[in-house]
Amino acid sequence: MQANMSIGTSLDFFLFVAIALFAIGAIGAMTRKNMIVLLMCIELMLNAVNLMLVTFSTYYGNGDAQIFVFFTMVVAAAEATVGLSIIIMAYRNLKSIDIDMYNQLKN
Amino acid sequence: MSLQIISIILGSLTLATALLVVLSKHPVRSVIYLVVTFFLITSMYIMMNAQFLAIVNMIVYAGAIMVLFLFVLMLLNLNKEIEPVNTRTAQFTALIAGGSLLLILITALKDTLILGESFRQKNEQIGLVKELGNLLFTKYVVAFEITSILFIAAMVGAILLAKREKQIIE
Numbered sequence: 713m714q715a716n717m718s719i720g721t722s723l724d725f726f727l728f729v730a731i732a733l734f735a736i737g738a739i740g741a742m743t744r745k746n747m748i749v750l751l752m753c754i755e756l757m758l759n760a761v762n763l764m765l766v767t768f769s770t771y772y773g774n775g776d777a778q779i780f781v782f783f784t785m786v787v788a789a790a791e792a793t794v795g796l797s798i799i800i801m802a803y804r805n806l807k808s809i810d811i812d813m814y815n816q817l818k819n
Numbered sequence: 820m821s822l823q824i825i826s827i828i829l830g831s832l833t834l835a836t837a838l839l840v841v842l843s844k845h846p847v848r849s850v851i852y853l854v855v856t857f858f859l860i861t862s863m864y865i866m867m868n869a870q871f872l873a874i875v876n877m878i879v880y881a882g883a884i885m886v887l888f889l890f891v892l893m894l895l896n897l898n899k900e901i902e903p904v905n906t907r908t909a910q911f912t913a914l915i916a917g918g919s920l921l922l923i924l925i926t927a928l929k930d931t932l933i934l935g936e937s938f939r940q941k942n943e944q945i946g947l948v949k950e951l952g953n954l955l956f957t958k959y960v961v962a963f964e965i966t967s968i969l970f971i972a973a974m975v976g977a978i979l980l981a982k983r984e985k986q987i988i989e
Contacts, residue, residue: 723867726867728875731921731925731928734853736841737837739917742842742912743910743914744904745903746902748892749841749889751888752849752888755853755880755884756840756853759860759876762876763863763864765865766867766869769869770867770868770945770946773945775945775950775951776958778871778872778946779955779959780873782872783966785876785880788880789884790970790972790973791973792884792887793887793974794980797978797980799891799895801980802951809897811903812903816912816967
């Protein structure tokens with residue numbers, strides 16, 4: 713890599729992309745009312761955090777953060793499975809995926 | 820210079836597809852756009868030479884998790900008429916909250932890195948399978964084993980939750 717690198721290839725570019733992705737995911741999680749789209753926005757936010765971790769890992773030349781990203785992906789897979797099965801179960805009872813209907817879960 | 824142009828195109832495409840995930844009304848379209856977003860994030864991992872994570876991201880996220888989402892969407896048989904929408908006020912409030920979150924994160928992280936710092940890999944091998952495998956099976960081997968318990972718990976939970984209650988089968 714040359715010394716005269718400019719903004720496109722610098723690491724803070726990836727950092728700002730990750731921040732913007734996280735904000736978009738947060739806006740989506742607050743805006744949408746479809747339960748499945750909400751779960752997808754959470755996945756988007758998880759991916760933004762993963763991107764940021766990989767960026768810092770590259771910057772510091774340390775592999776531990778990438779192992780952490782690997783474990784994040786593992787937990788995200790488990791979370792998506794359980795979350796989707798809860799959605800299926802609730803849809804069977806409520807016939808809706810509106811999050812406002814899901815307050816009946818607390819009874 | 821060409822690397823710079825490529826990364827700017829990839830970054831803007833990632834943000835555009837992420838916005839389309841949030842904005843599109845139909846959930847199936849959201850899933851498709853999310854798959855594209857994950858592929859673009861994979862390309863960023865490749866640019867940072869994190870090869871193992873690039874492959875895992877492509878297989879696990881774009882392959883497995885998104886197919887799971889698509890399966891559930893088709894199982895539920897949704898259509899546009901029952902798609903719930905928030906009120907205008909709630910959407911506006913969410914936009915303001917998300918925008919201020921973006922501003923706060925940018926101002927917080929603006930000074931942590933030297934702006935314009937290029938790829939400064941002290942060790943260019945860190946993203947490779949060999950290095951990460953070494954790390955995973957020595958330093959983090961306990962966490963790796965506990966992962967299997969987590970997966971068994973998730974699998975049992977998912978089957979138990981999604982199973983139909985006792986049903987009369989004719």
